[in-house]
Amino acid sequence: MPWTRDDLAMRAAKELKDGFYVNLGIGIPTLVANHIPDGMTVTFQSENGMLGMGPFPYDDEVDPDLINAGKQTITELPETAYFSSSDSFAMIRGGHIDLTILGAMEVAENGDIANWMIPGKLVKGMGGAMDLVAGVKKVVVVMEHANKHGESKVLKACTLPLTGTQVVSLIISTLGVFEVKPDGSGLRLIELAPDVTLEEIAAKTEAAYEVAI
Amino acid sequence: MPWTRDDLAMRAAKELKDGFYVNLGIGIPTLVANHIPDGMTVTFQSENGMLGMGPFPYDDEVDPDLINAGKQTITELPETAYFSSSDSFAMIRGGHIDLTILGAMEVAENGDIANWMIPGKLVKGMGGAMDLVAGVKKVVVVMEHANKHGESKVLKACTLPLTGTQVVSLIISTLGVFEVKPDGSGLRLIELAPDVTLEEIAAKTEAAYEVAI
Amino acid sequence: MASKIYPDAKSALEGLTFDGMTVMAGGFGLCGIPENLIAALRDTGTTGITAISNNAGVDGFGLGALLNTRQIKKMISSYVGENKEFERQYLSGELELEFNPQGTLAERIRAGGAGIPGFYTATGVGTLVAEGKELKEFNGKTYVLETGLVADLSIVKAWKADERGNLIFRKTARNFNPMMATAGKVCVVEVEEIVPVGSLDPDSIHTPGVYVDRLIQGTFEKRIEQRTVRQRAPETAAAGTEN
C-alpha cells in the first residue's frame, strides 16, 4: 500500500533533528510541520524573510503583512526574526539551513532534480527552488513515485529542465525511500512503503539502484 | 599667504550643498564640519557604520560604543541610523554618498591619488580610503601644496603606491584650487590663496595645468 | 534641506517617468507592495516599462494593474502567473519575461545598489538559468556569474518613515523593499506613517534616509492572496466569543 500524502510527510519528518533550521516547500512538504516529534525543537525558515514560522492564524489574527513563501497567512513565534529577501537567500545560499524538503517532477540517480518547468506548458517560474537546492545542506524530495501516466519519476537522467544538479540526498516516494550516494554513483533503496514489494519497485523505477533494506 | 588648515577646511566647505551626504577623512577634512553654511543641512557618514554623525560628546556623554572612523568618541543626532560595515561600504561603493573630502600625499593631473603608503616606511593600511575614492560621487582633496622637502604634491604622475586612479575631482592645496578635468585631460587652476601669485604656483607645481582664474 | 515629503503619489512621481524606463517594485506576492505608487505609475500612462519585481501581482491589482493597461513590456521576476492577463500577454508574445531564481534576483538587486557589477553563485549552475553565462571554478566547485541590477526608478513600501527618510518595514512585508531602495537611480517610498525625526530607534532602522529621495504617506488596501486560518478548539472558540 503506497504512502499517502500524510504518510510521506510523516516519513519526511524523521529527517528532522533537534535544533535543525528547516525550509519546507509548498504542498506535501508543508505537512511535515504537523509531525515534529515531541520534545524536538525545529525552526522553520520562510524564504520571503522569516525565521521561526508559526502555525496558520486564527481568523481574528490574520495579518496581511505576515505570509509564508506560499503566500499563505501565518503567525510569528516568540523566537521569530524577520529579514530582507537578500538576507534570507544569503542564509540559504551560504549553507546555514540544515534541511529543505521539496516536491519534484523528476529526480535522477545522480541527485539531479527537475521541479519548475514543463516545456510547452505555461511556466510560472522557479521561485526560490534553485537557491534552496543549491544552498541548503541536505535536500530531501517527497513525491509520487510515478506521474499521472504511470511513468517513473525516479530516473536515470531527468528529461525536464533541471532545478539543480547532484543536489538531492534522499528521495521519499510513495513506494519507498532511496538514498542518493554522496559520491553521485547511484541510489540505494533503503525502505519500502507497507506491502510494497521489491518487484513492484523494480517494475516502476527507471533509475538503477542498489537494494539496501 | 598660503591657506591655513582652517582656511582649507573653510574652502572645502564651499563644496557642500544642501541635502548632501558626506564622508570626511581624518585630519583637516574633519574640520570641514565646523564650517557648514547657515541654513544648510548636511549629513555626515562615518564608514564604521553610521549616518548622521553628531559633534564630540560632553565629558559625561562619552560612550565607548559610539565612535567615528578615526576611533574618536562622538554623539548621535535625532536622524542617526546605524548599520554594519558591509552595509556602510555598500552605501559608499554603490555611489550613494555625494562627497568625500580627504587628505593626500600626492595627487596627479589625471586625478590619481596616493594617500596610504610610503615604501620602506611602516604601513598602517588603507582603511576605507580606497573604497571612498572608488565609490563616492565626488572626491575632493585638501592638502599642503608641497611636502616637507618643498617638493610639489601636485604631480604629473604619482610616485607613491596609488589609492585610486582618475578619481579626484578637485584639489584644494595650501596655495590654490585645481579642478581635475572630467575627461582626465589635466588640471585647471581656478583659485589662488590670498597673495599667492601665478608665478609661485608655477614654481611649486610639477603637474601641468591651465590657468582659469 | 528640501523636504523629501510629497503630498501624494502623483506628485511624488512627477518628472521621474519616461517611456522605456526600468522600474523596480517591492513586494512578495501582494505583501508589501507599493500600492499607491503602482496606481500613480499607471495613471502617468508611461509605456514600455521593464518591471523588476519578484511577482507580477494579480488581475488588476499590484503590477497586474499595469499589465491590464499594457504599460509593461518586460518583467524580470522569479515567479508569476497568479494572473490571467499576464498569461494571455505572455503566451501571445506581447510581454517579455526573464526568470531569475529568487535568491539570485534578490542578490542582483542588492549588488546593483552596492556597486557590485557581478558576483558568482552556485544557484542555477547546470540549468537553463546558467546558459550563455560565464562559469568559474572556486575551490573545485562551479559557479555562474550574475550581474548587478539597477533601475531608473524604484518604488518601495515601508511601514514607517521619519522626515529624513529613515525607514522601518513590518514583518514579511520587508522582503525585496530594502534592496530595491538602494538600487534605483531615484527611490520613491510610500509608508503608513511619517513620524518626526528622532522617533525611530537608530539601531532599528532598516533603510537609512540616504536611499530615499521622495516620500509619501499612502492608504492601503493590503489585499490577501491566500487567507489560511485554523479553527480554535471548541472551548477556546467559546472563550473567544466572550471577548
Next chain:
Amino acid sequence: MASKIYPDAKSALEGLTFDGMTVMAGGFGLCGIPENLIAALRDTGTTGITAISNNAGVDGFGLGALLNTRQIKKMISSYVGENKEFERQYLSGELELEFNPQGTLAERIRAGGAGIPGFYTATGVGTLVAEGKELKEFNGKTYVLETGLVADLSIVKAWKADERGNLIFRKTARNFNPMMATAGKVCVVEVEEIVPVGSLDPDSIHTPGVYVDRLIQGTFEKRIEQRTVRQRAPETAAAGTEN
C-alpha cells in the same frame, strides 16, 4: 534543543580551537570587540592563528593580547599599527600581514557567509591591491575580482541576545560583527545581556539565531582609544552641575 548558552568564555571555546586555525574577530578599533572570547582564545594557547579583523587591537588589549603571546601567524586587516608589538613582529618578519580595503574586507566576509565565492569591485583597481587578481570590464569600467572569506571560528560581540541566539548590536559597536557571525564555520557570541525568548522585537533583530552556535554573557572593559570631548559653554556647564 541543546542550549546555546555556555557558562563562560572558556567553556564556549572548548573543542573549537586548533593550531593553524582561521579566526574572525569582530570590532572596529576597540569598539565592539569580543573581549571575553579573545582572552579565552589566548588562554587556550592555540598558535599559528590567521586572524581576520579590521584592526589589530592595542598593546596587550584586543587582538594585541594574542600578539603579545605570539599566537597569531597572519593578520587580514584594513588598518593596523596602534600597537608597538605588532609593529615589531611585522618588521622582524614574524607576522604576516594582508591588507584589504575596509569595504572589500567587509564585503568578502559578507560574501563568505552568503555563499558567494567571488564578486567584482572597483575598489583597488589600478593599485597594489589588484595585483595578481583577475580584472573584468562591466559597461566599459574595470573591476577586480575579490573572493569570499570564511573562518573556522568567528568570535562576535553583541549587545543583547535572546536564548535562541537572536542578536542585537548597539550603535557603532555593530561594525564587522554581523557579517562575521555569518562567515564562521562555528560562531561564538558574547553579549552584555541574555534575555528570554520573546523579549526582542522580531523586526529589529540584526542577526537571526541560526548564525549563533554558542553564547555567553560577558563582562566588559570597553576601553576607549581616542577619548575626544567638547567643553560645555560656561552657563550650560553650570546648569549641568545642578543635575
